[in-house]
Amino acid sequence: MAAILVYSDHEKLAPELLTAARLLAGGKGTGIKAVAINNAALAQDLAGRGAETCLINDAAILAADTAAVASALCQAAEKLDAAIVLLSSDRRGKELAGRLAQKLGAGSLADVSGLKAEDGKVQCTRNTLGGATVAVQQIETDKAVIALAARSFEAAPQQAGGKVSELAVAATAPSVRLIETRSKASEAVDLQAAEVLVIVGQGVGKEDFPVAEKIAKILGGEIACSKPVATDKKWLPEDRIIGLSGKKCKPQLALIFGVSGQVQFTVGIRDASTVVAVNNDENAFMLQMADYAMVADAKEVLEELNRALG
Amino acid sequence: MEFTLSKEQLLIQKMASDFCEKSLAPLAEQIDRDNQIPAEIIAGLGELDLFGLPFKEEYGGAEAGYDCYVLAMEQLGKVSSGPAITISVNCLGLGAIDKFGTPEQKAKYMPKACRGEHLASFAFTEPGTGSDPKQITTRAVKEGDHYVINGTKRFISNADYLGPMVVFATDDESGKPTAFIVEKFCAGYSISEPWHKIGYRGGNLLDVYFKDVKVPAENVLGKVGGGFPVLTYGIAFGKVGISSVALGGILAAFEAAAKYAKEKTHRGEPIAKFQAIQLRIADLAMKYEACRWLTYRLGCLANDAKDPMLFAKEAALTKTFVCDNYVEAARIAVDVHGSYGLMNDYLVTRLYRDAILGPQVEGVADMQKMIVAGVVLNS
């Protein structure tokens, strides 16, 4: 069977692709090759995770030039005899996927969250119909280009056996000129943009808020609250309220402490991907609305979490 | 018989709902609270040609017909009744000018109001009467090539905007009601503070005072002494708008109740599992469908109304049925919400306040039934 090639210019996502490739290969001796372009550190990192890594060093290949990157990867795939290319489904990766697939004559899919080899074909799990359904789609062509959603797979751990070798490809004429790159300044609190929300209700004492806030920061998220916490107790500003009279959010993770779960609250987190609820009342409705429900004292859980994560 | 909408009809419906979602819904609570429609909403509705939707292109309208008018007004009424009523009254005034006006009157008064730069009014009600044209006390006295109007009109929508106002006054020659086109804010025209009304907030109601208002004789709308047909036929077209706004309210009540029934839980089960709630949701569905097709039909009839009395009857029965059902639907929606439905955080409180106005405006429900019975029993 031909090799699997993995490529992402994103340092955190590339190691996830490696894990996905290993799962797909399933120990069937399929060779896995990682590619890095103009990024020796990333190549080293991937090699440290046991990957045979090819480093393409050619200043003419700009990461921003999708056509040039696609051309380089197409040549790499041919040289390495790869039939499956795994990319990251960030904005760069998705854009690259279509162009590369067209060059390779491959079927392609992006935003893929699960992979399976089935009768020599790759089956991909992904959302369709605007997120209303989860589809399993099979790539029918001999070649496949698949862009994987972030966090669908764990990063590959450190392991021996990897190495970096250089790979030369023919550069194409640049198709775009990069005038300027501006990094995005992080904005003021925007609960709706937060991927993680730590939400406190009346079951959490004010003295525990700093801990909750710290956990939110560790997880890269924001602290939010039920309505009475802000309007009655005034422990947090009103722009942190989740629910009917507050914000309706779609975080990846909502960690909810001491909220009873009235519908006026839950409409605000209905679209969260994962809900974790902690409540000391086993009959609290919030626990039924959770993916992970913990009957416990909020204060104790907050403190223990803080110790474990901090 | 076909009960499907054309692509154009669907697009007009969608256009209105897109505007609502993007621009109107975020301001709906503010409009209700402040009893005022922000100027950008009026401008936005004007850009979409919603002020003159049924009227001819040559007079500045979009010439889309009353069928499309009904579809757009339903969407606006669902989200914010104030702007919807403002358009409805504009089309009531313009409709009277369109049906009874001379080409010169139409060319002079319709285009700006079709674009929403001006807004038309229709002034019949007085402190002494709202249902009986014989009792109006506003007087028009002819002096050479013009009339001089004196009197007070009550509860007049859009009286605080520039534009034409169709005013009913008894003229001294015929001794009968005659319709005049008065330019608002001309010399002798003044208005009261807006009335603080319970619903349809934002669509302002004012009293209008005419003090020696001079109107050129060519501004008589229809015939001298011929105010009665202008009133009955004109207001029949107004009822197309009122019915559509109420229909939108029923839809809002229905959707709010169904949504709440699925979200609110008792002992871990959504209240939608209870039969008592299910029956209410079914009632709302029945009311909406019945009112919907009756109103859509009225829109189609308005496009091609031949016999004024027959059309007046259809308009009266549609308006009465739909507005009465809106009152019931709003009540049912409140019931589904329980006490939460009494809190202003929930939309149904506004719907409940809006609904109650419908049966009173553009002819009280009782008078509508008399129109219907009159036509039925006389034919």
Place this chain on the structure above:
Amino acid sequence: MNIVVAMKQIPDLQQIRMRNRQPSLDGVPYALGLIDKNALEAGLQLKEQSGGKVILVSVGNEEVEETMKEALAAGADEAYLVLDDDLADLESSQTAVALAELIKKIDDVGVVIFGEGSGDNYSGQVGPRVAEILGLPQVGCASHIEVNGATARVTRSLENADEILEAELPMVVTVLGDINEPRIPSVTQILKAGKKPKQIFAGSDLEIGLAGRAVSTISNLAPENARKRVAVGSVDELISVLRAEGFVGR
């Protein structure tokens, strides 16, 4: 210079009902994808800036002609359509081939604009594929487009940075949903949309052999709607759950 905007007809997502977790498309009307409307708006703004016509291209079943009225109402000047019930359900690689053929029929193309992903499938593959077939430069995820004579300056908005790029025209751009606020057509524009010029082709008019599907759908189900409701006994357990879901240890 003409601006081409590719738009896809998709089922109106709001009206899809689930029966036993199966999406039922029976009687669900078609609509334009949301981001496709941003693509059109970007095209209209470019036209206001630098003239030319906005020409929309679409491939699909006979209904596409009706669906595209909305885009014509919103301001597109002309439509080039491939209408063929056999081409109703193409996947990205096939759509790209058909669209590229259509675009080749249009004179003086400057910018070809796509939405960054279709409303239904949202894989974002068609625009880059068309760029490759036509051999054009591409910039995806655009948050700003500006044409200056024979070149365009496009801002690609990545997760953590904006890249300002310049390319020779013609080029392909895919736009983000927040690049603009699509305008809403007026009543008059809606009523006149049906009369705008259209070039309609059948599948057999295009000199392309469409290859078979490169991707097929094995199953498509609504997710189990209830929350998992897994009981967690201790903080250690909670942390391993968070780790398994990828929230801890990154």
